[in-house]
Amino acid sequence: MTSTLEARELVVVREDRRILDGASILVPPGEAVAIQGPSGSGKSTFARALATLLEPDAGAVLLGGLDAQRIAPTQFRTRVAFLAQQPAMFEGSVLRNLEAGPQVHGKSLSDVRASELIRAVGLDEPILQREARTLSGGEKQRVALARALANEPEVLLLDEPTAALDPDAGERIVALLRELRARGLSVVMVTHEESHARALGGTLYRCERGRLAIDS
Amino acid sequence: MSYAHITLPRLLLSLALIAVAIALSRRGRLGLERDLVWGALRGAAQLIAIGYVLLLLFNHEHPAWVVLLLAVMLGVAGATAARRVEHGPPRTVLFSRAIAAIGAGTLVAVVPVFAAVVPLHPWYEARYLVPISGMMLSNAMNVVALVFERIFASARSEADQVEALLALGATPRQALERQVRATLRAALLPTINGLLTVGLVALPGMMTGQIVSGTPPEQAVRYQIVILYQLVAVAAVAGMVAVGFARRLLFTGRAQLVLPRN
Numbered sequence: 001m002t003s004t005l006e007a008r009e010l011v012v013v014r015e016d017r018r019i020l021d022g023a024s025i026l027v028p029p030g031e032a033v034a035i036q037g038p039s040g041s042g043k044s045t046f047a048r049a050l051a052t053l054l055e056p057d058a059g060a061v062l063l064g065g066l067d068a069q070r071i072a073p074t075q076f077r078t079r080v081a082f083l084a085q086q087p088a089m090f091e092g093s094v095l096r097n098l099e100a101g102p103q104v105h106g107k108s109l110s111d112v113r114a115s116e117l118i119r120a121v122g123l124d125e126p127i128l129q130r131e132a133r134t135l136s137g138g139e140k141q142r143v144a145l146a147r148a149l150a151n152e153p154e155v156l157l158l159d160e161p162t163a164a165l166d167p168d169a170g171e172r173i174v175a176l177l178r179e180l181r182a183r184g185l186s187v188v189m190v191t192h193e194e195s196h197a198r199a200l201g202g203t204l205y206r207c208e209r210g211r212l213a214i215d216s
Numbered sequence: 217m218s219y220a221h222i223t224l225p226r227l228l229l230s231l232a233l234i235a236v237a238i239a240l241s242r243r244g245r246l247g248l249e250r251d252l253v254w255g256a257l258r259g260a261a262q263l264i265a266i267g268y269v270l271l272l273l274f275n276h277e278h279p280a281w282v283v284l285l286l287a288v289m290l291g292v293a294g295a296t297a298a299r300r301v302e303h304g305p306p307r308t309v310l311f312s313r314a315i316a317a318i319g320a321g322t323l324v325a326v327v328p329v330f331a332a333v334v335p336l337h338p339w340y341e342a343r344y345l346v347p348i349s350g351m352m353l354s355n356a357m358n359v360v361a362l363v364f365e366r367i368f369a370s371a372r373s374e375a376d377q378v379e380a381l382l383a384l385g386a387t388p389r390q391a392l393e394r395q396v397r398a399t400l401r402a403a404l405l406p407t408i409n410g411l412l413t414v415g416l417v418a419l420p421g422m423m424t425g426q427i428v429s430g431t432p433p434e435q436a437v438r439y440q441i442v443i444l445y446q447l448v449a450v451a452a453v454a455g456m457v458a459v460g461f462a463r464r465l466l467f468t469g470r471a472q473l474v475l476p477r478n
Contacts, residue, residue: 053379053472073471078385088376091394104386144380151384 002029002154002186003064005080010049010059012042012210019045020056021210025188027155032178032187032202035212036194042210044085047159047190051082063155078105081153085160087144089132094118094143097132101151109150117146122176138169145176155186162196174199231256270346279340286349293318293357297364304368305465305476313461314360321356321454322349325446333442348443351422355407355447356454362403363458370395371466372475379473388467396463400455407451411444420444 005027012020019042027033037043048054050061052068061068068076078101090097098117099109115125121142127135132143141161148156156177162170174189174196181187181202190207191197197204204215234256241248273281297318298310326349330336336344371378374395381391414420422443426436468474 051383052470053382055468055470055472069470073382074385074387077383082383084376084380084383086376088374088380090377090380100381101384104381104384104390147384 002184003079004028004062005050005155005157005186005188006062006065007046007050008060008062010046010056010061012045012049012054013057018210020049020059022059023207023210023212024059025050025205025212027186027188029154030181030184030186032181032200033189033205034197034200034202035188035190035205035207036197036215037192037207039192041207043190043192043207044159046207046212047082047157047188050188051080051157052076053082074104078151079153080155080157081148081151083141083144083148083156083158083161086137086164087140087147089135089140089143092132093129094132094135095128097143097147098128098150101147105151113150117149118143120149120180121146122172136169137164138166138173141165141169141173142176145180149180153185155188156180157188159190160192161189162191162193170196171199270342273342273346277338277340277342279338282340282342282345285342285346289350289353290315290319290322293353297357297360299361301361301364301368303372303476304364304462309465309476310364313458313465314357314364317360317363317454317457317461318353318356320457321359321450321452322352324453325352325450329442329446334439347422348446351443352446352450356450358406359403359451359455360458363399363455364462366399366402367392367395367459367462368466368476370398371462371473375473375475382471382473388463388471388473391471391473392463392466396459400459403455404451407447411448414440414444 005025007023007025009022009024010020011018011022021042023042023046025033025035025046035043035046045054049056052061052073063071063076063079090100095114098114102109114128118125118128123139123142123146127139127143132140135143141164145156158177161173161177165173170193177187177189177200181200187200187202189197189200205212206215234252238249238252240246241252269285273285294311294315295307297314298307301307301310304310326345329348330339330345334344334348371392378391378395382388420440420443423436423440426439427433465476466473
């Protein structure tokens with residue numbers, strides 16, 4: 001079961017500058033949404049606010065109709081998985097990275113599940129034993145995705161997942177996101193790449209000067 | 217008790233040791249001459265002053281004076297620990313927290329010892345209370361300064377790791393666990409090294425002083441053992457309390473990482 005993720009009129013002010021100026025979005029269950037805009041338009045700030053990693057000065061984030069303020073951050077972020085532009089790999093093997101999410105919730109990750117996850121992001125099982133920090137940019141993105149999926153989230157929220165990758169690797173990530181959406185996950189992707197935003201399918205929002213508008 | 221008196225001319229003679237360091241600094245162009253002169257004079261002035269303060273205190277022992285002196289020592293320790301934390305919040309924010317951490321560590325180490333191991337008569341007996349508390353305050357000060365310096369710097373340099381954990385649903389405590397562990401290990405290491413090398417490398421100042429001034433060595437050693445264990449407790453408690461404060465400064469109530477601005 002996935003829930004609707006919504007942002008209502010988010011405002012973020014930093015040093016007298018309105019980085020977000022009433023940005024709103026609606027992500028129905030199982031839908032894909034791309035947010036496209038030039039750098040400096042506020043889209044990364046929006047993604048972080050939507051992930052509750054940054055407190056907006058005004059406005060609200062809602063999950064399943066419930067204000068995020070009324071959901072424990074640990075719970076919200078388990079249901080809405082956020083991936084930074086260049087996801088940090090934790091020390092140790094890829095497997096240890098995959099175990100991180102369940103571990104913080106006092107659970108363990110079975111070997112079978114770890115294999116499933118790594119295959120779901122298009123990687124082969126031997127990579128589980130490799131040192132995560134030595135992977136390529138594209139591999140790190142995939143491992144970060146698998147790591148997020150280990151928490152069985154309802155929504156995937158990605159900030160510029162293709163920005164640090166070469167065009168081929170970027171396209172493969174977008175294809176992977178489409179696949180994950182087809183399996184029932186909601187996907188929100190922030191990108192400055194118009195082609196990737198369109199390739200994701202679903203609703204396309206444009207971000208300009210801290211506001212979002214549906215691209216018609 | 218008999219001990220070799222240090223006359224004033226002899227004391228001045230010891231200044232030659234500073235001259236050696238100054239000469240080496242000059243030769244090596246280290247530029248430390250001014251610091252060495254200032255440090256030597258300031259250190260001597262502070263010790264002479266506290267010598268007179270202690271003399272006064274011993275002659276007119278009154279709880280208010282003892283408590284006042286300890287409060288001043290705590291204040292100076294707090295101000296020193298909160299100073300120059302490069303990647304941390306401003307001094308004004310850290311000062312009260314440094315005081316609380318140093319105070320908590322010192323209380324935990326000092327109160328049980330004076331209650332059960334070295335009973336004081338009266339409870340404010342300055343001869344014991346002031347020097348031993350001073351050693352505890354000084355160790356706590358160093359630990360708290362190290363904790364503040366290191367935890368804010370590592371939260372900044374490893375912010376992406378901390379946020380990645382928060383994004384996986386970790387609590388602030390879980391997200392900062394690695395940095396906290398490294399910080400506390402680094403902050404406690406000097407105290408633990410002190411435990412391991414005491415008697416082998418260094419004879420502690422207080423024990424040396426006691427022996428030199430005529431206390432039987434086996435009693436001086438017992439005092440030193442108690443003090444060593446107190447120093448460990450002080451370091452652990454002050455370090456943990458300081459980490460707790462730092463954690464609260466680094467995260468909002470909604471588990472968001474907020475790095476202090478420089």
